[in-house]
Amino acid sequence: MANMNRDSRHLLISEIDHERDPGPMNIQFESSDLRSKRPFYIEPTNIVNVNHVIQRVSDHASAMNKRIHYYSRLTTPADKALIAPDHVVPAPEECYVYSPLGSAYKLQSYTEGYGKNTSLVTIFMIWNTMMGTSILSIPWGIKQAGFTTGMCVIILMGLLTLYCCYRVVKSRTMISSLDTTTWEYPDVCRHYFGSFGQWSSLLFSLVSLIGAMIVYWVLMSNFLFNTGKFIFNFIHHINDTDTILSTNNSNPVICPSAGSGGHPDNSSMIFYANDTGAQQFEKWWDKSRTVPFYLVGLLLPLLNFKSPSFFSKFNILGTVSVLYLIFLVTFKAVRLGFHLEFHWFIPTEFFVPEIRLQFPQLTGVLTLAFFIHNCIITLLKNNKKQENNVRDLCIAYMLVTLTYLYIGVLVFASFPSPPLSKDCIEQNFLDNFPSSDILSFIARIFLLFQMMTVYPLLGYLARVQLLGHIFGDIYPSIFHVLILNLIIVGAGVIMACFYPNIGGIIRYSGAACGLAFVFIYPSLIYIISLHQEERLTWPKLIFHVFIIVLGVANLIVQFFM
């Protein structure tokens, strides 16, 4: 009815117009009015000379713009009926923001890494992040577990942690009631377990971070010491005729802990005759007494920086170090040859049995070696094809497992067993090469530099998580930050002085933080979400409870080994 009236009014008006003298029926165009009538959005093509066409907006885009404007007038803001779907509007990287001052710029947050990584890049990033210093302890872990058991354990742990990682990735999608696109795994834990979940995930995350930082400090002291010793020996042309047990050929391998009955000790027994200079050097350059403190002067200032983005540029050093280690191990294996003998249960003078009861030490190390669960969601978020996430994750885990297997098996197999016992394999396998060996010297330098650039990053992460949650501000004041850094560095120094067994530190911290992030949280959250959806079946429940029990056992048994 209303439309009819309107239409008939139309006719009336046009009739009247026929009689009236039609003056200029146009918009008022007095210049004084001009500014008040000027629109704030003008398509440039409309006001330039038709002849020179500076087309900044394509016809297609301009038509789409008008279309969207018009459609938006047809509905209420709450109605979603005529909202342009994503496949119709330009992609985020084609959007420009026009400032009224005349310039146009792209929004950085739109274009930066927004789902733009190909599968290959994602797989590489996952591999790179997972490859840590635990690679140095894998041969020792295989030795502790026995060769056959070691290989089986590595593969099984890889599969188990892969499954738990898959659970972590899928945990976000099971929450349908909220928008979880910006969530990381601690947010998921908080959703399910309340603030207890948030605090406990923070605590365990800190355990892994601080454990890693302590290991780094021990290793850095080690590498710095060896590097310094190499340089000193090189300059003074001292030939290290150690009384340390070693092989007598061009590829020396040493057994540092043989003399002290299996107790890892940091003093090397070198005797120099009448050489006070070297003795002075010995006094001031000691692996456990002095070098850790020199590092303090080097690294403590770096820890206090507000933003470590400078250090993230050195990320590539990590990859280079791992690749170099692979090369080093291959080279040494070629030179030394394989020395394997299979004794199943009884240890011999030079070999260890294939199946040993200390294999949980290997599982502890591997829990940290395969740990990426607290940041996997962020890494996969930038994958261009999200549907390939699971496939890429599996490929990455497979590559990591292969790398660990390769290095572990080669070092173990090529360890020269007739003169030395397999039991000599150190928790840091580079320790089995004397400090005069050039190739391992290069490896130590690489790793030293890499660790010195990663250490401030780890410190930053720990600071952000701890201070951010306690004080709400990631940089409350220089004093807070300084105290935190002193505590962390102090812990590292103490460990480097009194308990420099990186294998031990790795397995304790690995089992502890793995307990939460790898075993308990993913399985528990899956069980709870299934229960909420009424899809929980007995096999699934039993399987996931079994995983939780494995995790707890993993931690407990570390203390008995």
Added chain:
Amino acid sequence: MPNTAMKKKVLLMGKSGSGKTSMRSIIFANYIARDTRRLGATIDVEHSHVRFLGNLVLNLWDCGGQDTFMENYFTSQRDNIFRNVEVLIYVFDVESREPEKDVHYYQPCLEAILQNSPDAKIFCLVHKMDLVQEDQRDLIFKEREEDLRRLSRPLECACFRTSIWDETLYKAWSSIVYQLIPNVQQLEMNLRNFAQIIEADEVLLFERATFLVISHYQCKEQRDVHRFEKISNIIKQFKLSCSKLAASFQSMEVRNSNFAAFIDIFTSNTYVMVVMSDPSIPSAATLINIRNARKHFEKLERVDGPKHSLLMR
């Protein structure tokens, strides 16, 4: 309902959720008054009184109702619905998961048309084409077109592929309107004469309710192929703004140093847009020309007599 026997109908039909309400809202510049996630199908014969091409009334029907009540109502009212139909526009959702069911509901409509309004023109719109990947669109549309042509025999149907997110919807409806005008060639010739006399760059003739382009004349190549739809959207948006102030849009002049454009009511069912690129010609001259042409074109419509009811008042 005695009045509906006099008015000829345009039936807009299709399965529930195929996009008819959005389409109608966009073409006719009506507000979508309610949430389109409806719980029930559209049951409303008096749905719109939009006058379209003179005295045509647009009726919107959902086909393929959700329950037997709808089915029964539809069947019992069938003759009423399909009598006096000038145009049947049937909308198919290209993403439909049950294409056989779509056909199942389309065929009874065809039968009813054959019985009650055998002279009706039939148009089939394959809608929501933006959901199909670009390189597959032509192929899929050709398949559907063949199927529909085959199914519609002995009636003739014209098929279009449409999407509300590109220019295809506007073009399809413009083609439909073009085919509904009986003397469109004569109209175009007169329009060309008119344009050449007044030395215009371009002259467009719009349908009054929907601003669909009925015919146009241009004396030189224009760069923007989307300009018809853009003008239509701009004016419809302006009409919506005017209606908020209880004002009705009648005419518009846009002028700058490069051109002058005049949009004005022309005949009782059309609007005209005249674009002059010679800024030295004063507005008054063009407006007088338009006024005189108006009288001529109205005579044209009346000359065609009562047989061609489309453009009659």
